Amino acid sequence: MEITVLGCWAPYPRAGGACSGYLVRGSGLNILLEAGNGSLSRLMGELDFRRLDAVIVSHLHPDHYLDLYPLRHAIEGARRDGSRTKPLKLFIPSMPAQKFQILEGFKKAFETIPIERLPLEKAPFGTPLRRLDLGGLAVRFAPARHSLPGYALSIKGAGKLVFSGDTAWTEELVELASGADLFLSEASGQDQDAEYLKDTHLTARQAGEAARQAGAGRLMLTHFWPEYEPGLLSEEAGESFGGPVLAAREGETYRVVPEL
Numbered sequence: 726m727e728i729t730v731l732g733c734w735a736p737y738p739r740a741g742g743a744c745s746g747y748l749v750r751g752s753g754l755n756i757l758l759e760a761g762n763g764s765l766s767r768l769m770g771e772l773d774f775r776r777l778d779a780v781i782v783s784h785l786h787p788d789h790y791l792d793l794y795p796l797r798h799a800i801e802g803a804r805r806d807g808s809r810t811k812p813l814k815l816f817i818p819s820m821p822a823q824k825f826q827i828l829e830g831f832k833k834a835f836e837t838i839p840i841e842r843l844p845l846e847k848a849p850f851g852t853p854l855r856r857l858d859l860g861g862l863a864v865r866f867a868p869a870r871h872s873l874p875g876y877a878l879s880i881k882g883a884g885k886l887v888f889s890g891d892t893a894w895t896e897e898l899v900e901l902a903s904g905a906d907l908f909l910s911e912a913s914g915q916d917q918d919a920e921y922l923k924d925t926h927l928t929a930r931q932a933g934e935a936a937r938q939a940g941a942g943r944l945m946l947t948h949f950w951p952e953y954e955p956g957l958l959s960e961e962a963g964e965s966f967g968g969p970v971l972a973a974r975e976g977e978t979y980r981v982v983p984e985l
C-alpha cells in the first residue's frame with residue numbers, strides 16, 4: 726500500500742499548492758482520501774480519474790471536499806462518453822445536512838454513502854468504530870473532535886495507515902493509531918497555538934505525542950498552515966515522538982511499510 730500526497734496545506738494553499746488530498750493505492754484499489762481545493766489537478770497527474778474506486782472525505786470543510794464539485798463533472802462526462810460505467814462511491818459524513826444533501830444530489834457522479842450508516846464494530850476501547858471493507862482494504866472510522874462532525878480513519882491492507890483527519894486530541898485517535906506503520910497526522914499549529922487550537926486541531930508536538938503513545942512506526946505530518954515551515958513543525962513533533970518525523974510533500978509517494 727502506498728500514499729501519494731496531492732495537497733498538504735490548510736485551510737488555504739501556498740502558491741502552486743493544494744489543500745488536503747491523498748491518493749491511496751493498495752490491494753488493486755485506488756482511493757482518493759480527501760478532495761480539498763487543488764487536489765484534483767494533482768490527482769490528474771497521478772492517475773486517470775476513471776480508475777478511482779472510491780472517495781473518502783473525513784469531514785465537510787472546504788479544504789477537504791471542495792474538489793468534489795469538479796470531480797463530479799469529470800465522472801459525469803466519463804459516464805456520458807462511456808469511458809466509465811458506474812458512479813463513484815463517495816463516503817462522507819452526513820452532517821452538516823445542507824452540504825451533504827448537495828453532494829448526495831450528484832447522483833450521476835456519486836453513489837453517496839454516509840459514514841454514519843456504516844455498520845458499527847466493537848473496538849478494544851470505548852467508542853465503536855464504523856466499518857468499511859473495500860476489497861482487500863479494511864477501513865475503520867473513529868469520531869474526531871472538531872468544529873464539524875468528522876472522522877479519523879485507519880486503512881489496513883499491506884500495512885496499516887492511519888489518518889487523523891482534522892481533530893483535537895482524543896484517546897480514540899491514539900487507540901486507532903495503535904501499531905500504525907504510517908501515521909499521517911494533522912499538525913495545524915506550533916506550540917504557541919495550543920490554546921487556540923485546543924478543541925479543534927493538533928499541534929505538531931501533540932501529533933508526535935499521539936504517535937509515541939500509539940507506538941506508530943513512522944509519523945508523517947500534514948495539514949500545514951501555509952505560513953509555517955513544515956521542517957520546524959517536524960522538529961517539534963520529533964521531540965515528543967522520540968524519533969525522526971516526515972513532513973508530507975506534495976507529489977511525493979510514500980510506502981506505508983517502508984522497503985527494507
Ligand SMILES: [Zn+2]
Pocket residue numbers: 784786871891
Ligand atoms: Zn476541518
Ligand SMILES: [Zn+2]
Pocket residue numbers: 735736745786788789891948
Ligand atoms: Zn482542514
